[in-house]
Amino acid sequence: MSFKPHGKHLVAGAWVSGETTFSSEPAEGPSHTFSVGTPALVDQACQMAEQAFLSFGYSTRADRAAFLNAIADEIEKRGDAITEIGCQETGLPQARLEGERGRTTGQLRMFASHIMAADYLDRRHDAALPDRQPLPRPDIKMVQRPIGPVAVFGASNFPLAFSTAGGDTAAALAAGCPVVVKGHSAHPGTGEIVAEAIHAAIVSCGVHPGVFSLIQGGKRDVGTALVQHPLINAVGFTGSLAGGRALFDLCAQRENPIPFFGELGSVNPMFLLPAALRDRGGEMAAGWAGSLTMGAGQFCTNPGIAVVMDGPDADAFTDAALKALEPMGAQTMLTDGIAAAYRAGRDRVAGSAGVQEILTSVCDMRNATPYLYATTGKDWLANEALGEEVFGPLGLIVRVKDADEMRQVAASLQGQLTCTLHLDAEDSELGQSLMPILERKAGRILANGFPTGVEVCDTMVHGGPYPASTNFGHTSVGTLSIRRFLRPVSYQNIPDDLLPGDLRP
Ligand code: NAP
Numbered sequence: 001m002s003f004k005p006h007g008k009h010l011v012a013g014a015w016v017s018g019e020t021t022f023s024s025e026p027a028e029g030p031s032h033t034f035s036v037g038t039p040a041l042v043d044q045a046c047q048m049a050e051q052a053f054l055s056f057g058y059s060t061r062a063d064r065a066a067f068l069n070a071i072a073d074e075i076e077k078r079g080d081a082i083t084e085i086g087c088q089e090t091g092l093p094q095a096r097l098e099g100e101r102g103r104t105t106g107q108l109r110m111f112a113s114h115i116m117a118a119d120y121l122d123r124r125h126d127a128a129l130p131d132r133q134p135l136p137r138p139d140i141k142m143v144q145r146p147i148g149p150v151a152v153f154g155a156s157n158f159p160l161a162f163s164t165a166g167g168d169t170a171a172a173l174a175a176g177c178p179v180v181v182k183g184h185s186a187h188p189g190t191g192e193i194v195a196e197a198i199h200a201a202i203v204s205c206g207v208h209p210g211v212f213s214l215i216q217g218g219k220r221d222v223g224t225a226l227v228q229h230p231l232i233n234a235v236g237f238t239g240s241l242a243g244g245r246a247l248f249d250l251c252a253q254r255e256n257p258i259p260f261f262g263e264l265g266s267v268n269p270m271f272l273l274p275a276a277l278r279d280r281g282g283e284m285a286a287g288w289a290g291s292l293t294m295g296a297g298q299f300c301t302n303p304g305i306a307v308v309m310d311g312p313d314a315d316a317f318t319d320a321a322l323k324a325l326e327p328m329g330a331q332t333m334l335t336d337g338i339a340a341a342y343r344a345g346r347d348r349v350a351g352s353a354g355v356q357e358i359l360t361s362v363c364d365m366r367n368a369t370p371y372l373y374a375t376t377g378k379d380w381l382a383n384e385a386l387g388e389e390v391f392g393p394l395g396l397i398v399r400v401k402d403a404d405e406m407r408q409v410a411a412s413l414q415g416q417l418t419c420t421l422h423l424d425a426e427d428s429e430l431g432q433s434l435m436p437i438l439e440r441k442a443g444r445i446l447a448n449g450f451p452t453g454v455e456v457c458d459t460m461v462h463g464g465p466y467p468a469s470t471n472f473g474h475t476s477v478g479t480l481s482i483r484r485f486l487r488p489v490s491y492q493n494i495p496d497d498l499l500p501g502d503l504r505p
Pocket of ligand 1: 263
């Protein structure tokens, strides 16, 4: 049976509505009415989150693991309904939403196992040395503790895996932090049904209801009130550079500044080294076209830039990319605003000095068709704006004159989530000279592959220097992401019965 949203916020176990409403703008299917969030609701949710922390922050890892697994089970119970409304609201295809649901439940279960393994606690002990000269050493123990209530902004491009019960929420709950989610107005119904699943898990596990609230958007003051709320200790965010930067600045301006873990923008450049380009340029061009257009290019790891050495192999690569992209039709984007931003980005690139159009297409309304441009290393280096993200299926080929210019292009990059090398054995020397440059630019460097399709695992770093993220020491994907919501505390000479459970003998 189809899910029909009631349009309310979930505030600490109660479904509440506000005075004003907004209508969802689905890509297909019926529009629904949702309550607009308010700063007063944000305050209620944060107060309740703080109350919940008194028990949830001291819950056992086994209890939290059971809770995370229960959320995954409840999401699965609602699987078909989640896919249906998710597809309607976002325009993403059914297979994508089903896959994303699997990733979402997988992340929740992964964190359940991760906290049970307990390595993340990084427990340390310096035993007392009472006879040490000239001074005795006290007994000191250390463990990672949850930081308290955190705010999460649902991402438009991952309505499940980076939204209501997505990676940020799963990591925070695993750590022992209550979560207040600001729902993304591009998929409020999807947010509501996932919140319903979390609520059901709260009830079945007997967890304090303040551990999770969902405040729908509709107005910007919800987000600003949330990041400025004195009881919020950190923020998880995925979205635009402008929005993320504004919220980051608000976090920094607070009386007690808090970390803002924002993932803002990346062009994910690929460097195609000469031997690889010569021997398999056509294959790489086809692979690039697939990665660039996947999900209408609405991935933070979308590889927007291909850097190649000028010459006949670059011509062949460009032709092959054009042939692969040309037949690809229009795809629906997540929102009208994102489609408009895509076209504005296209116009910015197309109008830049020294940029040549390779593939022009026509798209309007909420649709995106691929675009392909080319420029020289010299023109790239003269125009920093060419390195800014265009969110959508737009590719830019940068033709450099030699290895030195390729390294200069690498050195000119802003912070990236990923950088890719396509290389063969013959390219090793150039690859080696690029590595120290790329390592300082990106959170993940990959060889002979495409950056879309982020593995959720122990070794994943999905982050990088600004503007890829606002906090380059962290990742928003994988088990390491729990560290964002933990804080090390030392316990000096504290009696065992006063220690947190994880430190008791
Ligand atoms: P967005 O406009 O940055 O919005 C993300 C969230 O932040 C929304 O909940 C939004 O609230 C809120 N927000 C944004 N600016 C705010 C402000 N000044 N004050 C308070 N709250 C604010 O991102 P989007 O809607 O998802 O997509 C727009 C653009 O973001 C895309 O075109 C793309 O360029 C970029 N994007 C990048 C990635 C990535 O992974 N790098 C992912 C998604 C989007 P409202 O909903 O109320 O506006």
